[in-house]
Amino acid sequence: MMSSVTPRNRRTERAKGLAMELSSSTLFQQLITQRGWRDPDVFLRRYQEAARELAALEGPQNLATATIERRQFIRWARGEIKGQPRKEARRILAHLFRPVGVERLFVPPPSGGTALSERRHTGDFAHGCSHVAAVVDRDGDESGEDVVMAAANESADFAVRVDGSNVGPATLEQLEADIRRMVLTYPHRPVGPLFTEVRRLRNRAFELIEGRQPPHHTVDLYLAAGILCGVLANASFDLGRYEAADTQARTAFLCGQAAGHNGLRAWVRGLQALIAYWDGRPQDAVRLADAGGHFRPEQGTAAVRLAAIKARAHGQLRQSSEVMTALKEADLLRDRARTGDELPGGMMDFPQEKQLFYRSSAQLWLGGRQQLADAEAAAAEAVRGFESALPEQRRLGEMSLARLDLATARMGRGDLEGAAVQVHDVMVVNSRRGTESVRKRLAQFARRLAGHPGARSPMAVGLQEALAAHQERFVLELPPGDAA
Structure with a gap:
């Protein structure tokens, strides 16, 4: 007697069997349940669509054919994965579940199992923020690392829901003034306390977006958020939390898309490229800088910054001709840049001094006598430029990196004494305002x-002993546990 079970029925039964095995032990499991993606065939279609979209948006083009095996999905769906998926899969999953960071997918979901879409339907985002603060207040000992990731998670949570509260011109003016103050003071303030302030203001911007304000005010609020x-992405990066920085940057880019703001989109792509550069992924840095080049702001220095970052990444890849091309592009864009800025300046600006030490970094990667000489000249000019600012306005982290370029170039030509002077100055500054980039360079x-x-x-x-002692004392400055 012929069996009445068709291949399609078998697939359906297998899918049902998989669904029965699923628990809510990871956020991935909750999200595929809520979105109706438990069937492996359904999920694979969604995954492949996301791969094609990502290839078109950011490249490379061969990403458009990416897929996964059915058994891989089943491992993810059963919570059997250890660690994180491979790099290509992480990118696709981050795009598929955006703005939820991929680092959150395979761990227990937040808020006692309340998934993001459930919170969206309840309209209780403000309660979610209050819940985070309440947990911190109750425990009193949340680690700085958890605070940074909690802030990244809140940004991701916000980006899946958008409704609002009324906004008037005075509110927008105050928000604008607060943002300008923070971006202007960021370069010379300790990162931790400022992180807390920015996080609180970002939550306020999220709440305001949930209003029923006029459309032009909504655009302004998206830009502010x-x-x-x-800024939080940059701060997370300065604290050495690259995954949290990536999550914040994705939400920042999404807000830039909603606002239709090329300056912000280009700046965020530059930050993502910078994160990839410091994370030892220079090819990704080049790709992201190129992607940012699609957004040409009418004013400001975001495009100059993209070209300069690309030069450093090519330097890391030891691609000398590409370095020179990117450096020339940065100079040309600097000459063409219109005065003024679409962004509020401060840490979001890319002054000439910063461009100079990006040039020196790119040359140092290449090595060679002439490159060392060029790097030393560019770094020395950058340091002089940074020093010319008033003490309370100096860009301390960037000046430290320029000094380290100068020290490296001097050491390369045998001037250890000249190098030591710069390194000791860096250690003094880094003791007051530590960042991960400076720690890595030291x-x-x-x-x-x-x-x-x-x-x-x-x-x-003596210099080696001083460096060893400094590195032992170096503790990244983390936000206080009661950050809201």
Whole structure:
């Protein structure tokens, strides 16, 4: 007797069997349940669509054919994955579930199992923010790392729901003034306390967007929220939390899209490229900088910054001709840049001094006598430019990085004394305002110094000891546990 079970029925039964096995132990499981993607065939179609969209938006083009095996989906759906998926899959999953960060998908969901879409339907985003604050207040010992990721999660939560509260011109003016103050003071303030302020203001912007204000005010609010998420992305990056920085940056870009603001979109793509560069992913940095080039702001320096970041990434790849092309592009864009800025300046501006030390960094990656000389000249000019600002307005982290470029170039030509002067100045500043980028560069300098022919000289030994002691004391400045 012939069986009445068709191949289609078998697939249906298998899908039902998989659904029966699912629990709510990960956010991935909750999201595929809520979106009706439990069937492997349904999910694979969604995954492949996301891969094609991402290839068209950001590249590379061969990403359009990416897929996964059915058994891989079943492992994800059963919560059997350890760690994170491979890099290509992480990018596609981040796009598919945007703005939820991929680092959140395979861990238990937040808020006692309340999934994002459930919270969207209840309209209780403000309660969610209050819940985070209440947990922190109750425990009193939430680690700085958790605070940074909690802030990234709140930005991701917000980006899935948009409704509002009324806004008037005075409210917008105050919000604008607060944002300008924060971006102007960011370069010379400790990152941790400022992170807390920006996070609080970002939550306020989210609440305002949920109003029924006129459309032109909604655009202004999206721009404000995008800038604040961008600042939080930069701060998370400075705190060494690259995944949190990526999550904040994705939400910032989404807000820039909603506002139709090329300046913000280009700046965020630049930040994403910068994160990839410092994370040792120079090819991704080049790709993201190129993607940012599609958004040409009418004013400001965001396009100059993209070209300069691309030059550093090509330097990391040891691609000398591409470095020179990108450096020339940055110079040309600087000459063509119109005065004024679409963004509020401060940390979002890309002054000439910063462009100079990006040039020096790119040349240092290439090595060679002429490149060392060019790098030293550019870094020295950058340091002089940074020093010319009033003490309370100096861009301390950027000046430190320029000093480290200068120190590296001087060490390369045998001037250990000249290098030591710069490094000691950096350690003094970094003790007051520590960032992950400066910490990494100090460690990199220490490794180069250890392999230098003059490493056993008294001056070199003393500098190595000072660097080791500084690195041992170095603790990233983290936001206080009661951040709301």
